[in-house]
Amino acid sequence: MSKTGFPAAARRELADAQMRHNVGKATSTIRARRAARVAEVPDWQALRDAGAAIKARAMATLPEQLERLEASVTRAGGQVHWARDAAECNAIVSGIARGHGAREVIKVKSLATDEIGMNAALAADGVEAIETDLAELINQLGHDTSSHILVPAIHRNRAEIKQLFERTIARGQDLGWEPKALAEASRRHLREKFLSVPVATSGANFAVAETGTIGVVESEGNGRMCLTLPQVLITVMGIEKVLPEWRDLEVFVQLLPRSATGERMNPYTSLWTGVRADDGPQEFHLVLLDNGRTDVLADEVGRSALHCIRCSACLNSCPVYSRVGGHAYESVYPGPIGAILTPQLRGLDQAPTLPYASSLCGACYEVCPVKIDIPSVLLHLRGRVVREYKSKRSPEALAMEAVGRVFASQGLYERAQKLARLGHGPIATAALPGWSSMRGLPEVPEQTFREWWRSRPPGRAQGDGSAP
Numbered sequence: 001m002s003k004t005g006f007p008a009a010a011r012r013e014l015a016d017a018q019m020r021h022n023v024g025k026a027t028s029t030i031r032a033r034r035a036a037r038v039a040e041v042p043d044w045q046a047l048r049d050a051g052a053a054i055k056a057r058a059m060a061t062l063p064e065q066l067e068r069l070e071a072s073v074t075r076a077g078g079q080v081h082w083a084r085d086a087a088e089c090n091a092i093v094s095g096i097a098r099g100h101g102a103r104e105v106i107k108v109k110s111l112a113t114d115e116i117g118m119n120a121a122l123a124a125d126g127v128e129a130i131e132t133d134l135a136e137l138i139n140q141l142g143h144d145t146s147s148h149i150l151v152p153a154i155h156r157n158r159a160e161i162k163q164l165f166e167r168t169i170a171r172g173q174d175l176g177w178e179p180k181a182l183a184e185a186s187r188r189h190l191r192e193k194f195l196s197v198p199v200a201t202s203g204a205n206f207a208v209a210e211t212g213t214i215g216v217v218e219s220e221g222n223g224r225m226c227l228t229l230p231q232v233l234i235t236v237m238g239i240e241k242v243l244p245e246w247r248d249l250e251v252f253v254q255l256l257p258r259s260a261t262g263e264r265m266n267p268y269t270s271l272w273t274g275v276r277a278d279d280g281p282q283e284f285h286l287v288l289l290d291n292g293r294t295d296v297l298a299d300e301v302g303r304s305a306l307h308c309i310r311c312s313a314c315l316n317s318c319p320v321y322s323r324v325g326g327h328a329y330e331s332v333y334p335g336p337i338g339a340i341l342t343p344q345l346r347g348l349d350q351a352p353t354l355p356y357a358s359s360l361c362g363a364c365y366e367v368c369p370v371k372i373d374i375p376s377v378l379l380h381l382r383g384r385v386v387r388e389y390k391s392k393r394s395p396e397a398l399a400m401e402a403v404g405r406v407f408a409s410q411g412l413y414e415r416a417q418k419l420a421r422l423g424h425g426p427i428a429t430a431a432l433p434g435w436s437s438m439r440g441l442p443e444v445p446e447q448t449f450r451e452w453w454r455s456r457p458p459g460r461a462q463g464d465g466s467a468p
């Protein structure tokens with residue numbers, strides 16, 4: 001689907017009542033579960049501070065941490081590759097897979113590989129990428145795209161999934177309505193792949209520079225299968241996922257499950273370091289992906305978007321996301337984090353409407369486990385969009401210039417108020433181009449405070465409580 005910008009895409013999505021119901025129900029359930037689990041932790045705010053500090057340190061020393069990581073992974077028997085962009089990264093992955101004669105690769109759910117369109121790039125080279133996460137599999141079978149960081153098929157309900165499976169992997173069967181039966185159908189379909197496909201790809205939640213350990217956090221066990229059974233493992237990791245020290249993991253394995261799925265601990269946390277004889281994959285490749293991240297790092301305010309640990313708490317708490325769903329953001333990163341990350345990764349000119357996809361209510365900041373001040377970054381990016389890409393002579397800019405002059409002068413302001421009362425002038429209820437398309441202007445009062453003050457009888461003391 002071609003990209004239309006957030007306002008048009010949101011209007012399109014809002015027309016889908018079933019999607020709105022599915023997303024609203026799912027996000028309110030996860031939101032309540034997260035709140036209950038977070039309330040159990042007395043030092044939650046201290047944990048958030050620690051997470052934010054670790055991420056800030058990692059980003060401030062990123063070149064050093066990446067070199068440490070490369071050395072540690074290589075020492076442990078892995079191979080490290082550097083990819084500047086999507087094309088380079090896909091070529092590396094495809095080259096390794098084809099070098100092993102693979103016609104198929106099994107995949108652990110990974111936003112980084114979705115960001116670079118890896119499945120399509122591999123398909124063009126004759127290699128099929130098979131999604132093994134249940135929700136990603138649902139999207140793949142339905143030729144659909146993800147609409148949530150953690151629950152990619154959140155826009156689908158059980159009836160839709162049952163029908164999809166009965167058309168595809170369980171053709172001709174009646175699976176019934178139990179979630180267990182639907183999961184079992186996907187399990188039967190995937191088990192054979194886990195045991196026969198020689199190459200797996202994954203993303204990474206964390207990579208520890210000190211030890212060269214990579215971490216993947218997931219809930220279904222499919223990831224554990226992909227990370228242990230195939231002979232070759234290729235991990236594609238955004239460079240911002242590096243953590244300096246092993247002990248840093250302690251903070252994130254507490255923050256992530258509670259923020260993400262509202263669980264006390266994560267069901268499957270897989271950690272591996274290089275390769276080990278006769279145990280797990282015998283060849284391990286780590287591809288370090290930039291794809292715009294160093295540009296994000298150059299923006300002193302915007303760079304905090306790189307601290308994200310992809311928990312999705314900001315999506316579930318966002319009143320905009322909960323109504324329009326993830327497809328309106330036209331990116332693998334939807335919701336508040338997508339509104340600040342996507343325009344920076346792609347370039348602001350490629351997604352100039354996304355920083356406006358927010359009510360600025362602040363709910364995303366309150367729940368973010370690493371304290372990313374998303375509302376402030378949104379305002380910063382809006383400023384950049386106006387300064388760098390909107391024409392200085394646009395009707396909105398000219399109107400704002402005129403209003404600015406009026407607001408800067410008491411005399412002009414008072415005359416404008418009088419005119420406004422007559423229904424003329426820049427602060428009348430007439431529309432200001434652009435600005436008032438989404439906002440209402442207040443009614444102009446019959447008498448301003450200054451007029452009332454001047455009209456009072458002489459000699460009355462201030463603050464005598466006689467205001468009309």
Ligand code: SF4
Pocket residue numbers: 259307308309310311312313314315337364367368369370371372
């Ligand atoms: S911005 Fe914060 S709340 Fe949102 S996904 Fe990232 S870590 Fe989670």
